[in-house]
Amino acid sequence: MTIRNLDALFQPRRVVVVGASDRPGSVGATVWRNLHGTFQGELFAVNPRRPALGAPVVATVEELPAPPDLAVICTPPATVPELIGRLGARGCRAAVVITAGLDAGLKQAMLQAARPHTLRILGPNCIGMLVPHLGLNASFAHASAAPGNIAFVSQSGALVTAVLDWANDRGIGFSHFVSLGEHADVDFGDMLDYLGSDARTRAILMYVESVTAPRKFMSAARAAARNKPVVLVKAGRSAQGARAACSHTGALAGSDEVFDAAISRAGMLRVHTLHQLFLAAEILARFRDNRSERLLVLTNGGGAGVMAADAAAHMGVELATLHETTVRRLDEVLPGNWSRANPVDIIGDAPAQRYVEALRILREDRDSAILFVQAPTAIVPSDEIAQALLPMAAERPPRVLGCWLGSGAVAAARQRFRAAGIPDFATPEEAVRAFSFLRQYHRHQAELLETPPAPPGIGLDLPAIQALVQRVLAEGREWLSEPEAKQLLALAGIPVTPVRCVPPEPEAAAAAAEALGYPVVLKILSPDITHKSDVGGVRLNLHDAAEVRSAASAMLQCVAQRRPGARLEGFAVQPMVQRRHAHELIVGATIDPLFGPVILFGAGGTAVEVLGDRAVALPPLNVALAEALIERTRVARLLRGWRDVPPAHRPSIHAALLAVAQLLADVPEIAELDINPLVVDAQGAVALDARVRVSAHRPGGAAHFAIRPYPQELIEVLPWDGGVITLRPIRPEDEAQHLAFLERVDPEDIRLRIFYSRRSIEHSELARLTQIDYDREMAFIATRPRPDGDGEETLGVVRGICDPDNDSAEYGILVRSDLKGRGLGRILMDKLIRYLRAHGTRRIVGQVLRENAGMLALVARLGFAIRPHPDDPDLRVVELPLQGQPPTR
Template identity: 70%
Template structure:
């Protein structure tokens, strides 16, 4: 990932257009005209066939230009592109938009090879170009420009770029950036998310995606951007093709689009299905994202509009807030006697402005609900007067009001009043409810974004040697599909609850002996390496109650299998007790490997009709208990698991632990390619796996290294003897928030000021979450901890670095508890961080230190840092800039 030189791409002082032309309707002429019509920087047309393009002098080549342009826009034939890129790189240009299409594989690679020595960034090829409206920069051949605004739009489709420009222009929607990626040979979605995520001109990021190539880069960039601002995605290609040959139910159900959905949710982004919804979501998330509401109150002056809102809420699963007695009393006091006395709150069509104000003030007593304000125009009170009157209520913080002014010209001024005040506004009640539903989904995704579980829970008992023995033996035998007994043994070794299973030969006598030992009734299944789905050939029989019945079943089953699968070598039978559980539910838990996002975990309703029911939710590992519970909650069967009428609630915590165990298995055993537990039988007493199917592969498609999300780096945990005490040095975890708060609260205010330049001791939860819930691909925090006598642990010190997306510079901060300074703890934390950064290839460690912080400056000198003036603030004598070359220590 890299944002290097993207400033030259999106904020150039000079631009050269290669292939600029006066030929009507040509790409070069269109690009030149678009640039000439607004860009205030220096422009150079390049075309050896012309001395002038319009009023501008034309240049014959790169060498003829009076300077190296910051940005080059290339509209010349495909064969010329690699040579131009090489010349531009030598001259000093660091960014190019390659509009040219038709580059074959060899030419495309030659272009990238020419750019690499100079780190020249390329947008395209085969792209429309890009627009930065607040700079007047239109380096594209789009037919229309874009208005300045705070939305960034990035698209793989050039046709959609031009259509979107036209669509947005008609609606007065403005943009900070408008980017066509084309073939994204260099600059891709990950780079754009990195750049736009920290761009001050961008309030929300809109993406049109057809494909993603580097899943971990994309996920890391998306998670970083989504922490700062809303990221909304439209994804083309929602069909799941190529799944018919999957060896398991999970492989058949986990289609690529469903996996993409899971990835979007885990990254904290929001996916929508249409372009209308894209802007609907952007409007809501940009203006209303901090509203805490989960339920909705509909306030309307028309019953019909309220009913439509309520219908849409029901369809989308948006709860309408019930009106308690206290709320009814407040509303009774300010509304006519014949108001609806229910939610939707119909305040009657003749409502004056004062009634709206009074109703909103009464509803303010329910701080947990948002208010959908619906108004249909009447001849009694001008809509504009009502809008002005309610401004204090609708603009109060936190945001709680969404507006829907029904109509057109009669409510235009009122609608504009709301928009100018930053209140989200929607054309219809249904749009407003749909937007609120998106907001609820977005909040759920943001909660998942803040989870970074370990690949393996140290407290979880997995017999990894036993698991490895089973997997290695199957692969050594030249097989991929484990037999049912092997699969169950593997799951049992991984710590999952599994029904006892006996393996016998293909004789009724052996099956009878096993059944006697287990106790009737029993289940008998055919055992064959060639048969994966046993029920397809009549190879499963349940609830066998006697030896006589068992003998008949075994004989008939062997005969049926010989008829249907004469090619199958039958090893025998498996016998297991018939598990009967009251109030039981059949579930499926599975895993497969997506070609792009790697290992994926599935949960849903199980049984033989699993594909027909298709009630499932996917999640990306690593999982912890909160993430597993959130995945379970996304299914329809979750409502049954919670209990109903006289049915007790199932043990959902145990089911969640099964999902976590599967996640750990995928991390520790990279050979696992597919896994099915179906059914996983669960009730209020627990859960047990009745059947299992596992496929392994010598290609090792799983493993933590192939997770799209980097798990908690357990390998970086170490212990250290300090002053006779066992100290643990480890990366920080999300669950460290309480002890990290306690650590910060014990610091002396002066120590805080010297290290982080402020003296505030109290820190809000949102800020603590950002300190403890980190993306280990982007930043690192090592903490030193020790055990407390009464249990638990305490934090003694911490060192934190933020690593730029290029992995060039990491900026550090280190702090030790005030009563423990001077004991070498800070030095040990810094040594650990320096070693980690060197291993990951980071080039330089830098920091800004107050001149008066003599202790930190002394430590920096001892570690080999160079010291000087702050490069960004050279005249500020109170600051010192320290830097350490990590890869070439001899230079320091």
């Protein structure tokens, strides 16, 4: 992941158009026309014909009067690689390659020509890009974009021009408008990194057709989504996942559901139309701080209120119930025929003061957002109502959504609301849908803050599991038999039913049933039959030996007729699990070709495909993420219990999901896994059947997770101060412990480290300190057991934040004030330096107050160079090269 030289692409001072032309209708002429007269920097052209273009034109790149920051290339495909090399040698650091038709060889040659100069390439085969606040329209789009604070990035060139036209018609402005084209170099991950820290961009909108480098994409997306809303439309909601597969979960590989799971885990929001894209941008840019789950509707029209209520019911948005006190207070200010319910209809003849009084009362429900819907009347101008409501409607944090029905009669009111930062929607349905996007966004943000461990520390006999898997692979098999699959689950800590395997003889099956006790289940054992029930290979609830013998004989005949070539290894006999009020669930795992290991949960049984009640998630998981996965299914409502049916035992479901996540992390050979059914009731869960496929290609494992799990391998125990301390990466679960640590650091020590004193620290900031993306940042804490034996305490923390290029990492360190002078700071710094060196980071840097003599002495002993800050005499810049240097120990 890299943002290197993207400033040359998006903030150029000098731009050259290579292939600029005066030929009407040509790409070179269109690009030149779009740039000439609007770009605020210097503009040059390269064309051997030297046409008169109203600006300097030279025949070759070498003749340019100054090195350009950005080149826009509009020349034939075969010329592009050589031009890139010559531009790089001339000092150019970025190029927009408009040219289409570069085959794989030419694209590779282009990238190779750019590499020695770290010249960044947007495209090829792209419309180009626009940066409106610079007047930069380096594209052949038919129109310019207005300045604004939304960035739009698209893979589709045609869509770029369509969205530009649509946005201009609605007065929507942009900070950046970018066509990625074939994204040979600059891709979505790079754009998310750049725009995520761009001060002019308040929200990022994307049109996505495909994603490459998924871990890079996920890491960049998670970083950007922490700073600002990221909303996308994903094309290709196709039926890839409906292909035939040997396991129920395996059919999900490559499916749109997996992409949805990745988006939610990254804290982004996915919508399905371009119109919804801008609805989401409107509410997230103006209303993101509102955390309400319910909606109050205030309107002057009963029909508009019904439309809002219908939309809420359809989209799963809860309308708040009016409290009796609220109804009584509204009775005092509203006419007797008001609705007396939510939606609150204050009647069409309402003067401005009636709106004000009703809104003042509804505002007291602090847990609900308020949708204000007004239809114009002849009683009072809408603009007068807007002006009267503004003092309350514009309060922060935001509470009110606006919906002015109509056009010309409400235009001034709508503009007044929008100028005050109040979200505005054309219809009640649009407003309710936008509010539903907001709730979904906040749920995804909560998932973004979860960084669970992998493995999660539950019981797993890894050596025994690996021995089992290697034995199966050594025998040339991929599918485990049912007894082997159940053995694997049991070794992972998942309860299973006991099973006895016997030869394919009815008498042997009856003898096994007698030993287990009735009733029993009889299943065929065959390496060639994955779904046993499809061939009559399962019989349930057999009560005596005669029934078992009869069922076994019938099963052999049925299998012989339906699968005459199948190899029969025998029968599996197991107790019949009979639990009143039990639920049949499915828990599974597969390897997605893009995002790697994926976990499935849903309603199970033989009708699993028909029911289609399932949800997927990316590992690693913790209990909170496992619960969120369960709640995305319809069966979750049944698991809560109803009437005389008690709630299902959720912890046992969580344990099964966490065990599967651990298997995916620790056993990379696992390619597919189905537990179906996992039977659960109020007492717990048990796996009745399982299928497991393994592969010698090792497609799984934590290394293939799209989200890097907790790096447990970095934990170490060291002697210190007459005892031992544990050095480990920080975890989300450390939030309370970290707060207690910060409360034991003197304000003066905090000032010396972060340059200002703090009286308190908010939960949101604590979350950012403890819930980190281990691909981008590392924080090591030193801990020891608490003196009272109740858990552990944090003694110090060191943090390194890498830039997207992994060129440098900025460090920060803090040691508990009562523990200074005992060498803990050096131990922490040594840990960070060793990690960053192994991580490939080139250098570690920091800024230290000149008066912080202790820190300056420490870094000097560690070999840091120390120099004055170029702009602040009170600061010192410290730097330590990491690559090619000896270890600090």
